[in-house]
Amino acid sequence: MKPHLRDIVVCLLACAGLTPAKSQVFGLDRHTVTVQVVPITDIQIIGGGVSLDINNSSAIAGQDMMTVTDQSTSIRWATNSANRKITVATDLAVPLFALKLLAVAPTQGAAGPEVILTTTASDLLLNIGRSTGIAALRYTGVAYASQGTGTDNHVITFTIQSQ
Numbered sequence: 001m002k003p004h005l006r007d008i009v010v011c012l013l014a015c016a017g018l019t020p021a022k023s024q025v026f027g028l029d030r031h032t033v034t035v036q037v038v039p040i041t042d043i044q045i046i047g048g049g050v051s052l053d054i055n056n057s058s059a060i061a062g063q064d065m066m067t068v069t070d071q072s073t074s075i076r077w078a079t080n081s082a083n084r085k086i087t088v089a090t091d092l093a094v095p096l097f098a099l100k101l102l103a104v105a106p107t108q109g110a111a112g113p114e115v116i117l118t119t120t121a122s123d124l125l126l127n128i129g130r131s132t133g134i135a136a137l138r139y140t141g142v143a144y145a146s147q148g149t150g151t152d153n154h155v156i157t158f159t160i161q162s163q
Helices: 005-015
Strands: 041-046 065-079 084-090 098-104 122-126 131-144 156-162
Touching (some): 065 156, 084 098, 098 122
Antiparallel strands (some): 041 065
C-alpha cells in the first residue's frame, strides 16, 4: 500500500516535533482610516485677459455714449458649503470709464443683475452652494465722447462667500 501525501506530511511534522493543525491563524490586526472633507472654495477664470477697445467701429455718429462688449471668458467654481455666492470687485478706485459685468447662462445658481464694477464687492452669482458650475462672463466698457480718451487697467477679484 502506497503512503498518502497526508501521511507523509504528518510524519514529517511529527519528526520535527510539530503537530499538524486543521487551520492556523497567523495574526489579526486593525487600524482606523479617517476621511476628512474640509470646506472647498475654488474659482478659475478661463480665457485670459480681456481688452475692450472703443474705436470708430463702436461709436455711432451723434451719440455721446459708446460701448464695446466681450464674452470670451468664463468662470468655473466649486464649493461644498451651503448658502454661497460669488462676488466681484475691481482694484481700480477711480476709473475713467465704466466697466460692467454680467454672468451669462450659469450651470448652477442664478446670475445677479449686470453690475458696474467698483472697489466694493457686488453679487455676480447667487445660490451656488454645494455645486460646481460654469458661466460665461460678459464685460461691457462704457465711455462717453465727452470724456475724451484714456485707458483703465482693472484687476478683477472674484470671491466665493456666504450668502
